[in-house]
Amino acid sequence: MFEQLGLIGCGLMGGSFALALKRAKLVKRVVGYSKSPSTTERARQLGVIDVAAPSALLAVSGADLVLVAVPVAASEATFKAIRHGVSSDTLVMDVGSTKGDVIEAARRGLQTQFASFVPAHPIAGKEVAGVEHAEASLFDGRQVILTPTKTTLRSNVQRATQLWTAVGAQVLTMTPQEHDSAFAAVSHLPHLLAFAFINGIAEQPDGARMLERGGTGFRDFSRIAASDPAVWRDILLANREQVLLQSQAFRKTLMQFEALLAAGDAQALEEAIEAARRTRSQWRG
Amino acid sequence: MFEQLGLIGCGLMGGSFALALKRAKLVKRVVGYSKSPSTTERARQLGVIDVAAPSALLAVSGADLVLVAVPVAASEATFKAIRHGVSSDTLVMDVGSTKGDVIEAARRGLQTQFASFVPAHPIAGKEVAGVEHAEASLFDGRQVILTPTKTTLRSNVQRATQLWTAVGAQVLTMTPQEHDSAFAAVSHLPHLLAFAFINGIAEQPDGARMLERGGTGFRDFSRIAASDPAVWRDILLANREQVLLQSQAFRKTLMQFEALLAAGDAQALEEAIEAARRTRSQWRG
Known part of the structure; x- marks a missing residue:
């Protein structure tokens, strides 16, 4: 008490x-x-x-x-x-x-x-x-x-x-370090990606019309893009070293996917998607 | 009939x-x-x-x-x-x-x-x-x-x-072109990003432990990473030109966010997040 x-x-x-x-x-x-x-x-x-x-x-x-x-x-x-x-x-x-x-x-x-x-x-x-x-x-x-x-x-x-x-x-x-790197990966990075995703579409000439086509996948994926700007400005800046590391690592993985797509490598592409599916399906959420 | x-x-x-x-x-x-x-x-x-x-x-x-x-x-x-x-x-x-x-x-x-x-x-x-x-x-x-x-x-x-x-x-x-570019942006790209996001974390030495820290934002953002691999392999390959264009445009926007973070430009960062928040809040979903 x-x-x-x-x-x-x-x-x-x-x-x-x-x-x-x-x-x-x-x-x-x-x-x-x-x-x-x-x-x-x-x-x-x-x-x-x-x-x-x-x-x-x-x-x-x-x-x-x-x-x-x-x-x-x-x-x-x-x-x-x-x-x-x-x-x-x-x-x-x-x-x-x-x-x-x-x-x-x-x-x-x-x-x-x-x-x-x-x-x-x-x-x-x-x-x-x-x-x-x-x-x-x-x-x-x-x-x-x-x-x-x-x-x-x-x-x-x-x-x-x-x-x-x-x-x-x-x-x-x-430890504070374990905390900040884990949350950079599973919380701060997805917010950053969701912000960039929405702005990247909205800035295209046809962006407004494209957004109208979004379905349930779009809805869930982009929900966190509507988070409070002042709060997320502070969080991203406060943890910016870890967030930048995670964002760079993410871009590397994304470019590997792009390379598989560009090469038309169906088998490797399916394996990469299957790896993501397995990880996400086994997640406790 | x-x-x-x-x-x-x-x-x-x-x-x-x-x-x-x-x-x-x-x-x-x-x-x-x-x-x-x-x-x-x-x-x-x-x-x-x-x-x-x-x-x-x-x-x-x-x-x-x-x-x-x-x-x-x-x-x-x-x-x-x-x-x-x-x-x-x-x-x-x-x-x-x-x-x-x-x-x-x-x-x-x-x-x-x-x-x-x-x-x-x-x-x-x-x-x-x-x-x-x-x-x-x-x-x-x-x-x-x-x-x-x-x-x-x-x-x-x-x-x-x-x-x-x-x-x-x-x-x-x-038109087929309008369709394929819109869906590349609001459906195929988010799937690609979700696959890359999950794999990018899972491949890190501490990845499994990081994933355990995911909350509701993580859950919704990454839900589509559990989609069927064969179906999405085919969709991404079938529309790969448009998907690659969208992925490259996305990376450009993401790097602009990274530059604001690296520079510690709080005001421009908040404005960019506010733009995303406004777009997403006004979305019909």
Whole structure:
């Protein structure tokens, strides 16, 4: 049981975390702060937070649990702002989709309190943003990945694991590097490909007419191209080294397919497609 | 009302067409032929066809309506086999996903009877193949694209339009070139990208572990990578000129995204993502 959650960023993720903790009776009081006062006020009216703080530092003052749920690009400024409210007894976490850059931001921002920080990435979300869509069940049955560093307090990793488990999530631990390369491959790259796919067609003279012919395959393949631009700008930039590596590797594989097509090599083409079919069919999804 | 449907290829598409015609009471008798005698026999047992013919030619003898529903690579041999059973009173159609190559196959195969052929592409299907999955409602509310050539009998185009409309489909007419370039962009290219995406990850040393991290975005984006290898080998090869053009155009757009990422140009990156988001959000799907 925590005395006080200091919530920085009262949006969909932060708000759902607060509601999930309340549902599990894991926290006595939630003090929230958002950059926009109207968001903080809405969170209070909705009962997501109990007290609206006028600053990030005041939200974490007296908190034994802190969640930083802000856009990844705002991480460093946020950690800097709360540093003097964090002690070695505080458990600090984030919810960012990239970890290497957030860890660096936390190192610079939290300085001597960096060991209190347990980097966390809940694989959960919705197509819609905002505290009004927050819900206590957002993490039920979802994965949460913790990426502690060598200096992260072991006791805090343990508390974080228990906490996420108690709100219904399944906790995995990996290194920040493993996390960022895996998500570059299976999440950031497909978004990049979907954006490029849609723009590449739309820019053609006949593009609008072509798009009208899209069927169910097109619909599912391109769904993520409608994701939030500011969020994905930040994620792609935050993890750009790994994303660029994955994009280049992808282009190499695509050019191998093009070579088989150009050569009319039916057998090798079928084998390559069969390899993809087998991998995708065996995927747990 | 047609006297006899000669059905060549009693699979999902051909079988569903026969059932849809029967449901609409548009045909008196369906005579079917499949390369595999066991498929033909199963179609007869299921009531999809009334008579199992021992050859393609015998299936079309006496037919005033012929549907060629075979893999696109088998088109020319099929048209050749049925030529002497086709007259200028017969309406002949196919169901192929590419049109330029099927039209050339029909021209060579049907020769003097080529004008009877109305190239057709029903935008319908299922993830599962086989006559046991055929159903009369497969074309309900779906688009069927007709791509007549200059020599195609206008009366047959009209009969084809009425027939597909009567089985519940919405008929569109375009040139074979328009068809093949549009479907290269919105159907064949995404399949190629999905195959390359899956193989590109699976081939990495850590690939299997990365794939386990895939979430709902990954699931939808890569669903079509599990498509039938023989079918997609044929489609990609049949339309390879247009597919290669689209793939090259896609790579160019992807490299523009990579350049923005490498330069850390946040504003231009957000604008490019916003363009994709707007296009995809406005899509009818």
